[in-house]
Amino acid sequence: MYQEERLLAILEFLKKNDRISIEQICSLFDVSRDTARRDLVRLEEEKSIVRTRGGAILPTFHDEIKSYTSRLNIVSEEKKIIGKKAASLIYPGDRVILDASTTVHACAEQLENIDCTVITNSINQADVLSAHPKVNIQLLGGTLEKEHRYLYGSSVVDKLSEYYVDKAFIGVVGISQKGATIAHEEDGIVKRKMIQQAKQVIVLADHTKLGNTEYFKFAELADIDLLITDKTPPKAIMDLLSNYNVELLTADQEDRRG
Structure with missing residues (x-):
């Protein structure tokens, strides 16, 4: 040979x-x-x-994390479905945290004009929600990550510690046995604090994120109350979620029909 x-x-x-x-x-x-x-x-x-x-x-290849603007331009139908389902869980009077992920952005885009308070570190989401007169917006101030359009740093974390909210909606790049992970540490540190300040932690992740592990772990599976995804996960993922008492909400064909 x-x-x-x-x-x-x-x-x-x-x-x-x-x-x-x-x-x-x-x-x-x-x-x-x-x-x-x-x-x-x-x-x-x-x-x-x-x-x-x-x-x-074999070498490990990581997908390039595109800029926030680029990711918004290619927001998938799956993310829109997940966002719609998530937005339906925000009720009048709720105080909620929305992180800076594009899947959570899809939630902000579909939130109705209801009397609620939204705390976010995303300048894009604050802009979207500003069209709703009834929505009270608390934009967390800090260092601007220009490419991915979020605010981070000790001032953001310190300000978050002053709020106690009903729900936190969090996006991930990976969710697996190793926990909830993200590509950038500074983003993950903010997400970690958001989780600590919420009564209910809701993770939004399309099916491509399930079973994946990224660079920085910001939460254990035990920290998550509810996972919203676009299709029923494989049995191994279902069993994993069950072991950590993570409730699953799956967008179905009815949601696709609108």
């Missing part, structure tokens, strides 16, 4: 088994340890693998 054929076979093995050892390469392809090492060096140079002690694994 030529080296090029062997390299392709090693990559196929990794796709199925997550990792491969020097010994496995020697056994599978009847080559020496030196040859196996040279194969791994070649694959590493091509950035096809990450070498480990005694073998290799």
Whole structure:
């Protein structure tokens, strides 16, 4: 077998088994340890693998987190459905926190003009809600994250500690056994404080976020009261939510029909 054929076979093995050892390469392809090492060096140079002690694994690729404006321009039908369901849970007299995620933005867009108080660190959501005369808006002041359009920092966290609200609506990039995660730490720290100040924590996440883990954990699954998503999750996710007493609300075909 030529080296090029062997390299392709090693990559196929990794796709199925997550990792491969020097010994496995020697056994599978009847080559020496030196040859196996040279194969791994070649694959590493091509950035096809990450070498480990005694073998290799596939590299981890993270989706680029697009700017807030870009994400708003491609808000999916799933997010709109989730947002509509979330907005229906905000009642007259409620005091709620809305974080700066685009799924929660979809909730703000569909909130009716009702007498309620909304606390947010999102300048976009404050702008959207300003069209509703009955909605009282508390915009948290802090450092502006220009690309993703949210305010963060110690002043935001300190101000949040003064509020006690009925519900907090929180978006995630990933939700898994490891908890609720986000791409940016400063965003996660604000979300963590929002959760602490709410009687009920409602996470909004389309099905692509379920089972994923991102960079920064801001909450345990036990911190979440309700998850709103767009379709019924796989059994493994359902069991996970049940184990942590997370209630599930799924948008159905009736919601799609409007």
